[in-house]
Amino acid sequence: MKKTSYFIWLCVVAGSLFCCKQSEKEVQIQKAKEPINWNNEVIYHVMQRSFYDSNGDLHGDLNGFVEKLDYLKQLGVTTILFTPLYESDFYHNYFPTNYYNIDPEYGSKEDYINFVKAVHEKGLKFLMDMETQYAQEGNIWFDDSYKNPTSKYSDFIYYTDSLNQYPEQIFLPARSPLFNFKAWPGESHHIVILxxxxxxxxxxxxxxxxxxxxxxxxxxxxxxxxxxRIDHIMDDLDYKGIITSMYADFWNPIFTACKEVNPNIFVLGEPANWGKYGADMVTRSGADASFNFPLKFALSSKKASQDMFEK
Known part of the structure; x- marks a missing residue:
């Protein structure tokens, strides 16, 4: 009888602990879904490669940022925005070879997850920079499909011919030979359009x-x-007239899906046309904000500087 009572008591205690643990998790999830006023955020945009190096390899990295989170809070930073983290042969990482992998010079996927958790534990936020309209050689979609029309990845690269010899390239006219874009330190790589x-x-x-x-x-x-942060966002990609209505047909479904999972997801678009304010992009794509380059240029102009000091 005592053994039976002891067993029941253990089950009750274990069940209570389990319920408490579940309740704590539910509280965390509910807290994450509380509305955020992004107008109050102080966003620190930084190229992580040039920030703090934690392992002495001369590259800033994710663990280096973890070590400096208190320093950033002291500066008044509330949100951290990197340049892209995915693998790329370009030092700035804007043209990926592998979208899901973290550039090993910044750390591992585990380092990334630990970084994001540390950011949130400090009461900070993190925005990820993306430019996913392109790929470079080294990406399996291009490497496997170039001059191989039977490739299962042929639909992923925009080819202008049936033999997959002429992929559309950033900045270049249709059917241009593959161009070598220069990258530091003296390397060159192909950049193709998805x-x-x-x-x-x-x-x-x-x-x-x-x-x-x-x-x-x-x-x-x-x-x-x-x-x-969506880099180089356009409705007509590179003004080529081949991939159009991107705000409504490509970006809006993505942003909507993300906000259905987490309503607090914030999308900041960087218009490729720096002469526009971005209002059309925000309205049609479902982004939340836009870089205001015309205002930036006006404020940094010589006349604006003179007016500021004279007044």
């Missing part, structure tokens, strides 16, 4: 962005980004 008209590519990209919102899909966003 076929963002294709449904498989759109679906792949949607899942890709959703991954960073909640990497382990547990509904707790302590390991997920708080938003994205």
């Amino acid at each position: 076929d963002l008209n294709q449904a498989p590519v759109k679906n792949w990209m949607k899942e890709f962005y959703l991954y960073w919102v909640d990497p382990n899909k547990d509904g707790n966003f302590d390991d997920g980004v708080d938003g994205f």
